[in-house]
Structures are given as structure tokens and as C-alpha cells.
Amino acid sequence: MKLLTGLFFIPIALSLTSNISTRMLVLERDHYPIEDHTVHTSDGYILNLFRMNRPNLSNKNVVFLMHGLFGSSDDYVVNGVGRSLAHILLDEEFDVWLGNARGNKYSKSHEYLSNIDPRFWSFEWHEIAMKDLPAMINYILRTTGSEKLSYIGHSQGGTTLLVLNSLDPEYGMKTIKSAHLLAPACFVGNARTDLRTLAPILGSSNFLGSSFGAEVLAESPLLDLICTGRSYELLCANLLNFFGGFDYEMVNKSLIDDILSTIPSGASWKQVQHYFQETASNKFQQFDYGLIGNLAIYRSTHPPEYHLENIAIPVVFYVGDKDDLVTIEDSQKCFDHMNSDHYKDMKIIENMDHMNFAYAWEAKSMVYDEVLKDIRKFL
Numbered sequence: 001m002k003l004l005t006g007l008f009f010i011p012i013a014l015s016l017t018s019n020i021s022t023r024m025l026v027l028e029r030d031h032y033p034i035e036d037h038t039v040h041t042s043d044g045y046i047l048n049l050f051r052m053n054r055p056n057l058s059n060k061n062v063v064f065l066m067h068g069l070f071g072s073s074d075d076y077v078v079n080g081v082g083r084s085l086a087h088i089l090l091d092e093e094f095d096v097w098l099g100n101a102r103g104n105k106y107s108k109s110h111e112y113l114s115n116i117d118p119r120f121w122s123f124e125w126h127e128i129a130m131k132d133l134p135a136m137i138n139y140i141l142r143t144t145g146s147e148k149l150s151y152i153g154h155s156q157g158g159t160t161l162l163v164l165n166s167l168d169p170e171y172g173m174k175t176i177k178s179a180h181l182l183a184p185a186c187f188v189g190n191a192r193t194d195l196r197t198l199a200p201i202l203g204s205s206n207f208l209g210s211s212f213g214a215e216v217l218a219e220s221p222l223l224d225l226i227c228t229g230r231s232y233e234l235l236c237a238n239l240l241n242f243f244g245g246f247d248y249e250m251v252n253k254s255l256i257d258d259i260l261s262t263i264p265s266g267a268s269w270k271q272v273q274h275y276f277q278e279t280a281s282n283k284f285q286q287f288d289y290g291l292i293g294n295l296a297i298y299r300s301t302h303p304p305e306y307h308l309e310n311i312a313i314p315v316v317f318y319v320g321d322k323d324d325l326v327t328i329e330d331s332q333k334c335f336d337h338m339n340s341d342h343y344k345d346m347k348i349i350e351n352m353d354h355m356n357f358a359y360a361w362e363a364k365s366m367v368y369d370e371v372l373k374d375i376r377k378f379l
Contacts, residue, residue: 032052032081032087032090033052033053033054034050034051034052035050035051035053036048036049036050037049037050037051037139037143039135039136039139040111040135041102041131041132041135042131042135043127043131044110044111044112044113045102045107045109045110045111045131045132046107046109046110046111047099047100047101047102047106047107047132047135047136048073048100048106048107049097049098049099049100049136049139049140050073050097050098050100051095051096051097051098051143052086052087052089052090052096052097052098053090053095053096054090054093060095060144060146061093061094061095061146061150061379062094062095062097062140062141062144062146062148062149062150063089063094063095063096063097063149063150063151063152063375064097064099064136064137064140064149064150064151064152065085065086065089065096065097065098065099065152065153065157066099066101066133066151066152066153066154066156066157066160066161067099067100067101067104067154067155067156067157067265067358068154068155068156068157068183068185068358069125069155069156069185069267069271069272069275070104070264070265070266070267071104071154071155071156071264071265071358072100072104072105072106072265073098073099073100073106074265075154075358075359076098076358077098078258078358078359079359079361079363082364083361083363083364085152085358085363085368085371086098088364088368088372089372092372094150095144095146097136097140097149099132099133099136099157101128101132101156101160102123102127102128102131102132103120103121103123103215103266103267103268103271104265104266104267105265105266106265108266115215118214121214121215121268121269121270122268122270123268123270123271124268124270124271124273124274124287125156125159125160125163125271125274126163126274126286126287128156128160128271129159129160129161129163129164129167130163130164130167130168132160133160133161133164134164134171137149137175137176138175141175148174148175148176148177149175149176149177150176150177150178150179150180150375150378150379151176151178151179151180152179152180152181152182152371152375153179153180153181153182153184154181154182154183154357154358155182155183155184155185155325155326155354155357156185156271157181157182157184158181158182158183158184158185158186158317159184159185159186161179161181161184162181162184162186162284162306162308162311162334163306165179165310165311165312165313166306166307166308166310166311167306167310169310169311169312169313172311172312172313173312173313176313177313177314177378177379178313178314178315178316178343178374178375178377178378179313179314179315179316180316180318180371180374180375181315181316181317181318182318182357182358182367182371183318183319183320183323183325183326183354183357184317184326184331184334185275185278185325185326186284186308186326186330186331186333186334187278187282187283187284187330187331187333187334188275188278188279188325188326188330189278189279189280189281189282189283189330190282190327190329190330191279191324191325191326191327191330192324192325192327193279193324193325214268214269214270215266215267215268215269216266216267216268216269216272270287273287274287283305284305284306284308284334284337285302285303285304285305285306286298286303286304286305286306287303288302288303289303308334308337308338308339309337309338309339310339311338311339311342312339312342313342314342314343314344314377314378315338315342315343315344315345316344316345316346316347316371316374317331317334317335317344317345317346317347318347318349318357318367318370318371319331319346319347319348319349320348320349320351320352320353320354320356320357321348321349321350321351321352322351322352322353323352323353323354324353324354325354326354328348331346332346345374347370349366349367350366351366352366352367
């Protein structure tokens with residue numbers, strides 16, 4: 001049993017460092033081309049979007065990658081050439097775009113709010129789904145001149161794609177060729193966490209963060225001295241396990257410092273709280289503001305559920321058999337709610353836990369080769 005991992009975390013001041021940027025990882029170590037792009041959402045958030053592209057590409061297929069909770073675009077490059085998903089896709093001549101959700105270390109700006117203003121942090125993953133994803137997808141399609149793109153999302157990156165396409169299926173049909181979701185957090189009522197019994201309290205509208213904004217797990221130099229040097233790598237790996245289900249034996253030990261420099265990358269407490277609500281309710285539904293708040297916002301005593309049967313794009317789930325957060329049982333429930341009239345598939349990845357979809361040294365052979373094969377089916 002994990003204490004509290006990945007999707008679920010109490011806000012604390014302690015945070016791991018996050019001082020290696022995507023540009024440094026890609027340009028300084030691996031010498032891959034990268035561009036910085038800035039995207040504005042309809043509610044004023046300013047997002048940083050990275051593009052890995054070669055001007056002489058004969059294949060102009062576009063792929064968009066979104067990270068999980070507390071993650072960033074760094075998750076898709078940290079393992080380096082030939083092993084990270086972004087590098088693999090670029091080597092296969094895809095036009096690769098790496099997104100960053102509002103509130104992470106690359107997307108902490110707003111048109112008129114400071115990120116120390118509680119109002120900046122008054123969002124959760126519903127807004128990331130309905131505001132951030134369309135803004136980034138529309139920008140990518142305009143910039144590339146492509147009609148559609150392929151989508152890859154890890155954990156929360158899967159949550160938000162499912163939310164967007166359940167509420168606006170026509171938008172998805174017009175913009176997305178296929179979606180490939182690594183450990184997608186949908187139903188999470190069977191997550192194996194020791195704080196599961198506290199989920200009703202932590203998710204309550206009376207608990208912290210439901211009426212005001214709060215940032216959790218922001219980047220900080222506090223543990224920089226601890227998480228440098230081989231003598232502390234096992235300690236730091238255990239900290240990663242605390243964050244999100246992390247098998248130390250599956251990771252290149254020389255990359256522990258880099259991995260610990262990429263996560264956590266910051267998020268809002270409401271994002272975390274929404275997942276606690278999902279754990280307590282065993283439903284895939286919008287944020288629960290309590291009786292009075294729900295009546296004011298939804299005109300209902302309960303938050304509306306997301307209707308997964310509305311999703312009309314091809315979707316493939318990749319679920320780890322050792323994942324304590326996004327379990328096979330919960331993934332099957334999510335999968336079964338989707339419309340059988342549209343293409344869907346779920347693949348169980350042996351010996352894979354939650355975070356190693358991004359960090360496992362052998363992730364290419366375990367899952368990325370399969371993702372690449374599946375993407376090509378819909379090009």
C-alpha cells in the first residue's frame with residue numbers, strides 16, 4: 001500500500017527541486033531541436049508549449065503530449081535519446097508538441113493575476129480540460145496547418161482528454177485523430193492508498209481549497225542538497241515512490257537526480273481535492289461544491305457526471321498491472337462506460353506502475369513501441 005501517491009497529496013511546504021528545464025534536457029544534453037511557444041487561454045492563463053521538430057520532415061503528422069498531476073513536459077524527455085517518448089516520436093518523424101497545464105512550473109503566468117494571488121490557483125482539472133487543452137490544440141493546429149493531431153496523455157493528461165471529449169465530442173472529432181492514454185485517471189474509487197478512508201474529509205467542500213486558491217508542491221530548493229549525490233539516491237527514489245508509485249529497479253540510477261528535478265512541478269490544491277472526491281464517490285463527475293454551491297453552480301444538489309458514452313474519437317488505454325492509483329478494475333469501469341460504436345481498446349502493461357509510464361528505463365519496449373504502432377493505425 002502506498003501512503004499517498006501521484007494523484008493524491010496533502011498540501012505541504014516541502015518540495016523537491018525542479019531546476020532542469022525542458023530546454024536544458026533536450027538542447028544541452030541531447031542536442032535535439034526545440035521551440036518555445038506561448039498560448040493564452042480564454043480565461044487569461046499563459047501557458048508554455050514546447051515543440052520538437054525538424055524543418056525537413058517528410059512526415060508532417062502532429063502529436064501532442066500532456067503530462068500528469070504535478071508533472072510537466074519534462075516527463076516526456078528526461079530519459080533521453082532513444083528512450084523518452086518525445087525523442088522516439090521525433091526520431092519517427094513526428095512533429096512533437098509538449099504541453100504544460102496551468103499552474104506547473106512552465107505555466108505560472110496570467111494576463112492580470114499574479115501567481116501569489118489565491119485567485120490564480122482557484123482552478124482544478126476541469127478547467128485544464130475545457131480551457132487549456134482547446135487553447136493548446138487550436139494553437140498547434142493553426143501553427144502547423146494540420147487538420148487534426150494525435151494525442152497522448154499520462155494520468156491527469158488522460159483525465160482531461162476524457163472530460164473535454166465527453167462534454168464536447170464534436171470538438172474532439174474535428175481536432176483529434178486518436179487518443180492514447182497512459183494510466184488515465186477516470187474512476188479512482190479503487191485506488192490503493194492509506195488515505196482512502198480520509199478521502200471524504202479531504203474532498204469535502206468544507207475542507208481547504210474549495211473556496212480559495214492554494215498551490216501545492218511548488219518547486220523549491222529545499223531538498224536540493226539531499227537529492228544530489230549517489231549516497232542519497234535511494235532516499236530520493238523512495239520520495240518519488242511517495243509521490244506516485246515508482247519502481248526504483250526499473251529506472252536508470254544515473255537519472256535519479258534528473259527525474260527528481262522534473263517532479264513535482266506544482267499544481268493547485270483543487271486539482272488534488274477533486275481526485276479525493278472521485279475516490280470517495282467512485283464516480284467520474286464535476287467538482288462537488290456542497291449542497292449550496294452545487295445549487296448555485298449546477299442548479300442541482302449533486303455535481304453532474306461526465307458522460308463517457310459521448311466520446312466519439314478512437315481511444316486506447318494502457319494500464320499497468322502494478323498501478324496502485326489507476327487500477328485495472330477502475331480502468332475497466334471507465335472503458336465499459338464508453339460507447340462501443342466507436343473504436344476503443346484497453347491494453348494491460350505487465351510490471352508497470354503509475355509513474356514509470358514516464359520514467360522506466362525500458363518503457364520503450366514495455367509500452368512506447370505499442371503506442372507508436374497504435375498511433376499509426378489512425379494516421
